[in-house]
Amino acid sequence: MDIFSDLVMGLSVAITPINLVYLLAGAMVGMVVGVIPGFGPSAGLAILLPVTFGMDPVGAIMMLAAIYYGAMYGGTITSILLNTPGESATVASTFDGFPLAKKGRAGPALVMQAVASFVGGTVGVILITILAPLFSQVSRSFGPPEYFLLAAMGMLTLIVMIGTNWKLGVVSALIGFALGTVGVDLETGQGRYTFGSAELIGGIYFIPIAIGLFGLGELFYAFYSGLHKTGSGGIIQIDKKARFWPDAQDFISTRWTMARHSVLGFVVGVIPGAGATIASLMAYSTERSLSKTPEKFGQGEMAGLVAPETANNAASSGAMIPLLTLGIPGSASTAVLLAAFMLWGLRPGPLFMEQNPELAWGLIASMYLGNMVLLAISVFAIPLFVQLIKVPYRILGPAVVVICTLGTFSVNASFVETYLMFAAGIVGFFMRLYGFSPAALVLALVLGPLAEEALRQTLTISRGSFGIFLERPASLWIIGVTVVLVLILPLLGRIGSKAGRAEKAGG
Amino acid sequence: MRIVFLVAVLGGAVFYSYIAFVDLNFLTRTGRLGPGFFPRIIGVGMALTTIWVILDALRDRARVAAGGAAGADDAPAGSWGDAVKLIALALGYAVLLRLFGGFVATLIYLAATLSLLNPGRHVQNALVAVLLPIFVYILFDRLLNANMPPAMFELLPF
Structure with missing residues (x-):
């Protein structure tokens, strides 16, 4: 009952004309970002974060959250029409989405992906509504040792998920940790790596690095890959004579697919480091193995599109749980969201929902509304997004450079930060090119200072003994969960990659 | 590399x-x-x-x-020329920002970049090069009241 009244209060906060405008704008912009190949939710959030500075915190957080899951919705449109995933979480949607479009069923495929995203997203938000208060209650007993272990768990699971390139993931994370140590040491007041620069005393700001790595880095890589030359020649046009709407059979045959992968996606999303990509690949693989006609997968089977779409949107909702209740982001996108919270002086964690009920429940309520808005946009604005796909990358590219640059400058009116963003963009390009993990770097940059502070507090409490981690029941639980995840996640990753490889081999 | x-x-x-x-x-x-x-x-x-x-x-x-297969970590084949061109143009934009401020630098950068990346389409390029700076100026400076980079050498009266 408490949850219900909190949710009603959240709805009263979220449903104001201006907040609804922000929500709608965020959902639209998120979809636009998702449609651009190479740009996912993290890039969209990083680039557009400065745009929200003039808003009030509730509206800004609602808009950013809408950009986050809007990008997840939008990423699939190019997967279906162009066989080019907007980002990694929609790779699995190409397996059956593109064959469906080739068979003349682009319309039903686009509508069903929107419905699947809506179901996954909405079930995810329902689970957040139920579970977030429980998580908050459990985590209230956490102290510095548990926070250090949670930060370590987030990094470890992310690196484990990188797979064969894990050493490069470790180096990426260590670069992020190193950047996180720049600035004045809060305990002793001594400057670290500031080299006498007044601009570096406060540390390296997260936003220029995130915008550089995800915005410019991805863009440079897209040009390296020749995306600006491909144009939209391969785009499948929606046949006006063919049926646009899915038939009843499409809904009936996929109803259980949506139900099971909403839950699976959410659970995978809660695990730090696993995220929407693994959730979607796992969902595809699981659905095929459960299907009575697995041979139809890869040939344009609706369940093969619905499963990953439901899962990746549910996973995006699941990733909000550790962010809101522990203050620990599990992915690059939620790390950018955490930075957004911090910009408004908000610190997500165990007490966040208790101390900021209006904002927390307003955000959760807005996610219900956002999913409805996105369903409507996804279905009725499809022709608009098809036109957007046709805008050549060679024009979009320079425009993205401009938005990234002016967005970075607008945060603190700092040329140093703008130059840092360019440097991060070049480094991000090379990282992307040589298999490093920009996501691990960004996550480490956010988690590093938290982890260092928590470890130093822990060792002060324990008078230098690491045994404290084994003495506290909560710490032991976190260590246990981390060990299980480190053992299980590579298996999950392998299931996902196997599904991907099988589809590639199949055609 | x-x-x-x-x-x-x-x-x-x-x-x-x-x-x-x-x-x-x-x-x-x-x-x-x-x-x-x-x-x-x-x-x-x-x-x-x-x-x-x-x-x-x-x-x-x-x-x-020794004739073996390339490792999984090797960079995929791509066009260094285009990537380097875009990086160089972006760095040039960073310098222009300092000299001429947000509006003029964006206009010059877009005109130069589009003429290189999108050659032959003069009208389209001119439209983008003029309209986009106006759009970002209105968005950042007027609507969001955010900071636009100031110019070292002011060319515009506003």
Whole structure:
């Protein structure tokens, strides 16, 4: 009952004309970002974060959250029409989405992906509504040792998920940790790596690095890959004579697919480091193995599109749980969201929902509304997004450079930060090119200072003994969960990659 | 090129570790963990892991030279020219920003970049080069009341 009244209060906060405008704008912009190949939710959030500075915190957080899951919705449109995933979480949607479009069923495929995203997203938000208060209650007993272990768990699971390139993931994370140590040491007041620069005393700001790595880095890589030359020649046009709407059979045959992968996606999303990509690949693989006609997968089977779409949107909702209740982001996108919270002086964690009920429940309520808005946009604005796909990358590219640059400058009116963003963009390009993990770097940059502070507090409490981690029941639980995840996640990753490889081999 | 990038990362790691060991104390005077505790662990860890990655890369290179298949970490084939061109133009934009401020620099950058990347479409390029700076000016400066980079040499009256 408490949850219900909190949710009603959240709805009263979220449903104001201006907040609804922000929500709608965020959902639209998120979809636009998702449609651009190479740009996912993290890039969209990083680039557009400065745009929200003039808003009030509730509206800004609602808009950013809408950009986050809007990008997840939008990423699939190019997967279906162009066989080019907007980002990694929609790779699995190409397996059956593109064959469906080739068979003349682009319309039903686009509508069903929107419905699947809506179901996954909405079930995810329902689970957040139920579970977030429980998580908050459990985590209230956490102290510095548990926070250090949670930060370590987030990094470890992310690196484990990188797979064969894990050493490069470790180096990426260590670069992020190193950047996180720049600035004045809060305990002793001594400057670290500031080299006498007044601009570096406060540390390296997260936003220029995130915008550089995800915005410019991805863009440079897209040009390296020749995306600006491909144009939209391969785009499948929606046949006006063919049926646009899915038939009843499409809904009936996929109803259980949506139900099971909403839950699976959410659970995978809660695990730090696993995220929407693994959730979607796992969902595809699981659905095929459960299907009575697995041979139809890869040939344009609706369940093969619905499963990953439901899962990746549910996973995006699941990733909000550790962010809101522990203050620990599990992915690059939620790390950018955490930075957004911090910009408004908000610190997500165990007490966040208790101390900021209006904002927390307003955000959760807005996610219900956002999913409805996105369903409507996804279905009725499809022709608009098809036109957007046709805008050549060679024009979009320079425009993205401009938005990234002016967005970075607008945060603190700092040329140093703008130059840092360019440097991060070049480094991000090379990282992307040589298999490093920009996501691990960004996550480490956010988690590093938290982890260092928590470890130093822990060792002060324990008078230098690491045994404290084994003495506290909560710490032991976190260590246990981390060990299980480190053992299980590579298996999950392998299931996902196997599904991907099988589809590639199949055609 | 991959080796060059890895060596640059190693150089950074060694420099970072050097400062951590020379300038930053491991413990404070009161015996608590000092400002150098974390940086030393990070620096040494980064240097060792990067050396490991470099050794792997060298082994891969030797294997490829001997006729073996390329390693999974090798960069995919692509166009260096286009990427370098865009990076150079972006860096030029950074310089222009300092000199002429947000509006004029964006206009010059877009005109130059589009004429290189989208040659022959003069009207389209001119429209984008003029309309986009106006749009970002209205968005950042007027609607959001955010900072636009000021000019060192002011060319516009506003």
